[in-house]
Amino acid sequence: MIKKFIFFLLLMYSATGFAQVYKPLDTADYIQRKEFLKKFSANNELLIKNLKIKYSGKTGSELSKIYKEFEKDFEKKVKEKDFIFTSVFDSKVKSLIERLRKNNPQIPKELQILIAKDNTPNAYCMADGTFVINMGLFNWLNNDDQVASVISHELGHKIEEHSLRTFMSFINDDQQDKITVQNIKATAGNKNQKAFDILKSRMYKKGVEKRKDEMQADSLGYAVFKNSDFIKGEFVNALKRLQDFDTISPRELKIETYKKYFNFPKQAFQDKWLKKEDFSLYNYDHFKEKLDKDSLASHPEVILRIERLKKIFPELKTSSSSEKASESFISLEKIARMEILPNFYHAEDYGLGIYTSLQFLQDAEEEKYYEKWLGKCFAKIYEGRKNYNLNRYLDRVDPKNQSESYQQFLNFMWNLSLDEIKNISDYYQNKNS
Ligand SMILES: [Zn+2]
Incomplete structure (x- = not known):
């Protein structure tokens, strides 16, 4: 399954003033x-x-x-503890x-x-x-x-x-x-x-x-x-919102972000890390078309569902934009946002955890917090690599089902040597402690 979720998070406002004190929920x-x-x-x-x-x-x-x-x-x-x-x-x-x-x-x-979680x-x-x-x-x-x-x-x-x-x-x-x-x-x-x-x-x-x-x-x-x-109108808005989760295009992780977060005194950034696996055998134009089609696949489903609801319940015909959230909702939203990394970590989705941390860091959100998670996830990636089971924690490149940005990220991760991974892990684990 493509976890597109992570790409959208940064479209939302940032939860400022939270990190210094934020402690993940107790399980x-x-x-x-x-x-x-x-x-x-x-x-x-x-x-x-x-x-x-x-x-x-x-x-x-x-x-x-x-x-x-x-x-x-x-x-x-x-x-x-799920x-x-x-x-x-x-x-x-x-x-x-x-x-x-x-x-x-x-x-x-x-x-x-x-x-x-x-x-x-x-x-x-x-x-x-x-x-x-x-x-x-x-x-x-x-x-x-x-x-x-x-x-x-x-x-x-x-x-x-x-x-x-x-x-x-x-x-x-x-x-x-x-x-x-x-x-x-x-x-x-x-x-x-x-x-x-x-x-x-x-x-x-x-x-x-x-x-x-x-x-x-x-x-x-x-x-x-x-x-x-x-x-009442929020029922339809919720359906539309859930549909967006499957259809919005992914957000890009910039090359500068890699250069910024993986360039240390002890280990300088290397361009070869960004080298992409050769998928030239595939016809990318064909793929692009297919990708667009795929991402629209869930579209007609939801549109049909909304149409049907409107037919049965005429009051839903007039659409409205989303209502403002209550204070209590906003505070839960902030907590859920801060729990994204603990949740990925708990699920052993360390690759996604790193990718998501970098997305947050790219937007300069809660730097200390996400640098800490970057270190924690890299430590696990190091273990996985050492024990020859990295496949469990990090996706393989799959041009058919992944965005360009995510493919670039996976190429980067698979290009790193065991020692390089160790150095990144050590750097971020020690940086803010
Ligand atoms: Zn259902």
Whole structure:
């Protein structure tokens, strides 16, 4: 997946006056995690029991298998601290859900909120009522109303039990799904990941079926949303904003930036580091056309979804620009922005971490903070290189799917020798300490 997210961050205002004091969010929340897992496990058992009553025979036992697998996988993620408990984001999300709940008795009573250390603007609601909200939503969306829109949309999926239906069609040997299941098996290293990933993104559902689900979640979600006191037009604005995440062109990392941040007394900058791998066998004109087309691929989907919403709900026909964010939203937005690097680091996305740090540094934002992360990520890249598993942390150049700027960055990284990486790591780890 192309993590285009990082390119857009710098289009936003900078969070000034934050760095000297900013300390990444604490994830040492052992007791809360333990309690959460206990409750989650009990809820999951209950869910399985009810499914077995509702669906007898093969369907029931297969569903039970999937949900058991899912629990194991999810538990692992909780233990690996992919989520933070009792953070500043919790009360915001709870208050948004309470506002949605006011005129909507159909919203499930028992919803547990989990904030994921994930920079992509996404959310998902699990069968047991655990609602996962990615920190990236606070980065990418503009205000409370837009986050509430995404929550409503996910509630739409939940009310219709879309993920259960996806699992059911897996079990019932739907031909299309069979193919995708094979693909999952071929690509995913860990089989247990399967159920979780399906639920997380529904990415394995293809074409028309998926669009149908999305449209249904949109209209059910909007029906919930409009009953509350949020500004109605923001529902469409949120959709547009999420579409931008996939379609805006990447932002450039300038050559001067490399020269500025990788030129030390002990190790002068070398032009050969910027040398690009030869992809002249490819026809770039052809690529360019293809790239543009690809980046527009998700476009018609969202436009169709918006058109349909406007047809069902005529009040959405008049579009409006985004509302100003509340003070409390702005403060969460700043925290989510400062957590971008800790989140990449946690996910072991050290290459992306370096690229993103350089983007921030290029704009002279929070220099000490991002220099520190640059050092931390380079230390990990050094370890990876030394242990011959750098592939895990740093993408390979892939002209078909990467921007020019990101390709240049990857070329630079792969051109560095082990010693050069070590020197960069040492320099930035010691610089501000
Ligand atoms: Zn959806």
